[in-house]
Amino acid sequence: xxxxxxxxxxxxxxxxxxxxxxxxxxxxxxxxxxxxxxxxxxxxxxxxxxxxxxxxxxxxxxxxxxxxxxxxxxxxxxxxxxxxxxxxxxxxxxxxxxxxxxxxxxxxxxxxxxxxxxxxxxxxxxxxxxxxxxxxxxxxxxxxxxxxxxxxxxxxxxxxxxxxxxxxxxxxxxxxxxxxxxxxxxxxxxxxxxxxxxxxxxxxxxxxxxxxxxxxxxxxxxxxxxxxxxxxxxxxxxxxxxxxxxx
Amino acid sequence: xxxxxxxxxxxxxxxxxxxxxxxxxxxxxxxxxxxxxxxxxxxxxxxxxxxxxxxxxxxxxxxxxxxxxxxxx
Numbered sequence: 001x002x003x004x005x006x007x008x009x010x011x012x013x014x015x016x017x018x019x020x021x022x023x024x025x026x027x028x029x030x031x032x033x034x035x036x037x038x039x040x041x042x043x044x045x046x047x048x049x050x051x052x053x054x055x056x057x058x059x060x061x062x063x064x065x066x067x068x069x070x071x072x073x074x075x076x077x078x079x080x081x082x083x084x085x086x087x088x089x090x091x092x093x094x095x096x097x098x099x100x101x102x103x104x105x106x107x108x109x110x111x112x113x114x115x116x117x118x119x120x121x122x123x124x125x126x127x128x129x130x131x132x133x134x135x136x137x138x139x140x141x142x143x144x145x146x147x148x149x150x151x152x153x154x155x156x157x158x159x160x161x162x163x164x165x166x167x168x169x170x171x172x173x174x175x176x177x178x179x180x181x182x183x184x185x186x187x188x189x190x191x192x193x194x195x196x197x198x199x200x201x202x203x204x205x206x207x208x209x210x211x212x213x214x215x216x217x218x219x220x221x222x223x224x225x226x227x228x229x230x231x232x233x234x235x236x237x238x239x240x241x242x243x244x245x246x247x
Numbered sequence: 248x249x250x251x252x253x254x255x256x257x258x259x260x261x262x263x264x265x266x267x268x269x270x271x272x273x274x275x276x277x278x279x280x281x282x283x284x285x286x287x288x289x290x291x292x293x294x295x296x297x298x299x300x301x302x303x304x305x306x307x308x309x310x311x312x313x314x315x316x317x318x319x320x
Contacts, residue, residue, distance in 0.1 A: 092291070094284035098259060103291050149280050196299075 003078045005131060006031045006053075007223070008122075010060060010114070011088030013039035015187020016138060019212035020085055020219050021053075022046050031056050031079065033088070054079060060088050060114035061106050070118065071127055080131040081122050083223050086115040086160075087138045093149035104152045111156035116163060123171065132175050134223045137164050138215070139179040139234065141242050157181075161234055168232030176231040178222045182215045183238025207239035248293065248319070252312055255288060267309030271302075295319055 006029040011017035013034035021030055025047035032047075033056040034040045040055050047053055054077050058069050074080065089111045092103050115137060122128045142150045143157035161179050168177045186197065186209055201209040218237045221227055236242060256265040259281060260274045271277055282302050289295045295318040305311045 092287040093280070094287040095280060098284045098288060100291065103287065149283055 003080045003129070004029060005082040006079045007083035007085065008033060008056075008081045008118070009085045009087060010034070010118070011086070011138070012043050014087060016182070016185065016212045016215055017085075017087035018043040018046065020087055020138075020216045022048075023213070023216045023220050024083075024085070024223070025049065025053065028083065029053060029079075031073070031081065033058055033060075035059050060110050063109050063113050063117050066114060066117045067121060070121055074127065080129050082131045082133045084118065084122060084132065084135045085138070085219055085223065086118070086136070088114065089138065089140075089156075091153050093153075094151075095149060096151045099152060107152045108156050108159070111153070112159045112163070115160060119167065123175070130174070132171075134227075135164075135167075135175065135177040136219045136222045137161070137177070137179040138219070139164075139181045141181050141183050141236060141238050143179075143181060143234070144236075145242060164234075165232045172231060176222075176227065178227070178230060178232070179234045180215060180218045180222065181234050181236045181238070183210060183236075183241040185210050185212060185215060187212055201239075204244060205239040205241045206244055210237065210239050248316070249312055251292075252315060253308065255292065256285075256308055256311070259285060259288065265308045267307060267312070269308045270306055271308060271311065272306070289315060293319055 007024055008031045009017055009021045010033040012021045012032035013036045021032055021043050024030060030047065030053040032040055032043055032053055035057065037057055040057065044050050044053050044055060056073050058066065090107055092107065122132045137160050139161050140157045142154045143161050146154065164177045164179050183205065215237050218235050222230065222235065253265050257263065260276050282299055286297050289297050293315060295315050301314065305314055
């Protein structure tokens with residue numbers, strides 16, 4: 001019996017990941033990965049055809065545990081992964097001199113190494129039967145530009161984009177990889193009340209604030225056959241922020 | 248936790264020591280990045296979730312410590 005194909009979305013319990021999952025669920029079966037059972041369930045129920053999707057509870061900070069957990073899931077649910085969107089990420093804004101090794105390591109593990117490990121597994125015939133076709137990393141404009149306190153976060157997103165480019169070449173023609181680089185996106189209701197953030201959006205962002213749906217649309221395009229001839233690219237979705245040099 | 252937190256505050260504000268009565272905003276290093284670094288520190292060291300609005304309501308180091316202790320409970 002041929003296993004069914006699904007798209008893996010990590011960080012599916014978060015603001016961006018949940019919206020990516022919701023949009024992709026219109027045409028795809030999903031594997032929803034995250035740490036929080038309750039929030040994963042909320043994401044699953046918000047998707048089209050909720051009963052079709054598989055929940056994978058995992059802590060991507062434990063990179064060594066990914067292999068056992070993911071291979072077990074794929075075998076038990078008889079699923080193979082044809083698309084992979086890495087939305088998982090952690091951001092701790094802090095001065096470099098206060099950055100402890102535990103936070104730095106966790107940032108690199110969740111944001112970058114977990115994605116590398118997942119790709120290692122998804123490109124193994126014994127695990128995924130050569131089914132992988134398209135990958136999108138949620139990176140950040142801080143991958144390309146500096147910002148106070150973003151040190152290790154920027155480094156992790158830069159690493160993600162460099163890996164994306166290298167693998168776009170290595171895994172072609174079977175697999176396409178691209179990154180979406182969002183600007184600051186308000187993902188919680190609490191953030192919408194933040195006066196400082198609102199002021200920042202109106203001065204720095206030519207198109208004003210962006211939403212998770214704006215980012216998810218770009219992911220959907222890059223994952224789809226409409227992007228058949230697009231690989232190794234960074235698509236900036238930031239309301240024009242990074243091209244704005246108005247003083 | 249209390250003495251460790253005072254030591255971490257001293258490190259954050261680059262001073263020898265911090266006393267309970269010290270006013271946080273009086274530190275020349277008290278800016279938005281310092282506040283964000285403090286928020287990250289409180290999360291990773293004590294599992295306590297504090298936002299910038301909370302910090303604006305706190306005046307002295309002692310009041311900050313009390314806030315953290317209350318959140319931890």
